Amino acid sequence: MKRTTIDLWVGIFVTLGVAALVFLALKVGNLSGAQLQDPYPLVARFDNIGGLKARAPIKSAGVVVGRIESITLNPQTFQADVTMRIDKRYNFPKDTFATINTSGLLGEQYIGLEPGGDENVLKSGDVIKKTQSAVVLEKLISQFMFNKASEGTSSK
Numbered sequence: 001m002k003r004t005t006i007d008l009w010v011g012i013f014v015t016l017g018v019a020a021l022v023f024l025a026l027k028v029g030n031l032s033g034a035q036l037q038d039p040y041p042l043v044a045r046f047d048n049i050g051g052l053k054a055r056a057p058i059k060s061a062g063v064v065v066g067r068i069e070s071i072t073l074n075p076q077t078f079q080a081d082v083t084m085r086i087d088k089r090y091n092f093p094k095d096t097f098a099t100i101n102t103s104g105l106l107g108e109q110y111i112g113l114e115p116g117g118d119e120n121v122l123k124s125g126d127v128i129k130k131t132q133s134a135v136v137l138e139k140l141i142s143q144f145m146f147n148k149a150s151e152g153t154s155s156k
Contacts (some may be wrong), residue, residue, distance in 0.1 A: 054069065
C-alpha cells in the first residue's frame with residue numbers, strides 16, 4: 001500500500017515537471033503571448049536579417065505591437081522580405097524606421113519600429129522604406145581583424 005502512494009506522488013511530480021517545461025518552452029519560443037487585435041500586414045526589406053525568425057516580436061518603445069509572420073528572399077532585389085502583422089490599434093507614420101535589434105548580448109532578435117513625423121500613416125500591405133539590417137558579430141570581428149592586419153603590413 002505504501003509503495004503505490006509513493007508511486008502516485010512521483011507521478012504527480014513528474015507530470016508537474018513536464019507541464020512546467022512545456023510552459024517554459026512556449027514562453028521562450030514566443031508561441032504564447034498577447035493576442036493581436038485584427039492585425040494588418042506590413043513589409044520591410046532588409047539586406048541581412050541575422051538570426052531573425054518568424055513569430056519574433058515587433059516592438060515600439062519597448063511595447064510589443066506585432067509579430068513577424070514570414071521571411072522570404074526577394075528574387076529581384078536579393079533582399080529579405082519580412083512580412084509583419086501589426087495590431088490595428090497602432091498606426092505608424094509612412095516614414096517609420098525599422099531596425100533589427102537584439103535583446104541582451106546573446107538574446108532573441110526582434111524588429112524595432114521608430115515612428116517618424118509624417119502625417120500619413122502606413123496602410124495594410126505597405127512597405128517600410130527605411131530599414132537597418134542586423135549587426136552580425138562575425139562580420140564585425142572579421143572587419144576588425146582585416147583592418148588590424150592591413151595596418152600591420154602598411155607600417156613596414
